[in-house]
Amino acid sequence: MQNLITGLVMLFLTVSLYIVYLHKDRLKLKKALKKGSRNFLQNSIRIFAIFVIIGILQNFLSKESVGNFLLKFSGIKGILAGTITGAIMMAPVATGYPISSYLLENGATISLVSSFLASWVMIGIVSISLEIKNLGKRFTIARNLFAFISIIIIALLMEVLL
C-alpha cells in the first residue's frame, strides 16, 4: 500500500515535469523519453534479478534456521556472524524483527541482534553489482567498508547503551 502511494506520487511528479516542459523544448523531451524507456528496460531486468535472489533466499533460509545458526555465536564472533548474515538478508527488514525477538528470547546478546539488523539495512551483498554499475567501484568499496566498520561500532554501542 505504501509502495503504491509513493509510486503514484513519483509518477505524478514525473508526468508533471514532462508536461510542464512540453512547451519549451520538444526535441530534448523526446531524447529524455528515449533514454527513459531504455533505462526502464535495463533497470527492470537488473532489479527483477535481485528480486529473484531475494525470493529464492527467503524460501531456502527459514526464520528458524537463521535464528538457530546465529544462536551458536556470542561476543565479537556474534557481532561478525550477525553482520555477515545480515548482509545476505535483503528482504524488507520487517521479516528481520521477528527473527531478532526470537534471538533475544533465546539469550542472544544485544550486540549480535544489533549487528544483524544494522547489516540487514546497511549492506546488501545481493545488490552490490547494481551499486558498482551505477555508482562505481570506489564508491561501492568505500561505502560498504565504512558500513561494515560502523555496524561493529553500532553493535558495541548498543550493548553499552541498553
Add this chain to the structure above:
Amino acid sequence: MRNIFKEYVVEFIICAIAIILMLFNPNKVMAGLIYAVKMYISLFLMIFSIAFLSGFISEVIPPNTIAKIIGRESGWKGILIGAVFGTFMIGPSYVFYPLFRDLIEKGAGINIIATTIGAWAIKVQWIPFAVAILGWKFVLVFNLLIFIYAIASGFVVDLFTRS
C-alpha cells in the same frame, strides 16, 4: 549478442543458479519466483517513474540546477536534504541507484548521495512494528546511531572517491 551477455553477466549467472536450484527443489524456487513477480508489481510504479525521471534529469535539466541544490558546495543544507530524503523514502534503496547515478553526473555531491543511501537504513514506515517487537529504547537508540553513521558515511565516501 556478445555485448548483451557482457552487459548482463550477473543476471545470466542468477538465471543459471535459479535453473540449477530448480532441479533440486522446484517448489522453493517457484515460490521465490512468485515472490519476485509480486515485488516487481508492487514496486512497478516506482521503477517506471525513476527510469523516466532519470531520463528527464540527464537530458533536460541543466547541471547547475542540481549542483546548486545538492552539489558538494551546498554544504550542510544539501547534506540535510539528502539525510531527510533517505530517512523518509520507502522502497529498496537499490531501486534508486540509477537515479543517483544521473544526479551525480549532473553535479550532485557524492557525499550527499552516500548520506542519502546511509539514511535509507532508517525504515520510518516500520518503526511502529519494530517498537512493538523490540521496544522503544532499542529502536530509538538504534536509529539515532544509524543517522549519525549516514552523515559520517557521506564524508568518508567522498574522501575516498575524490583522490
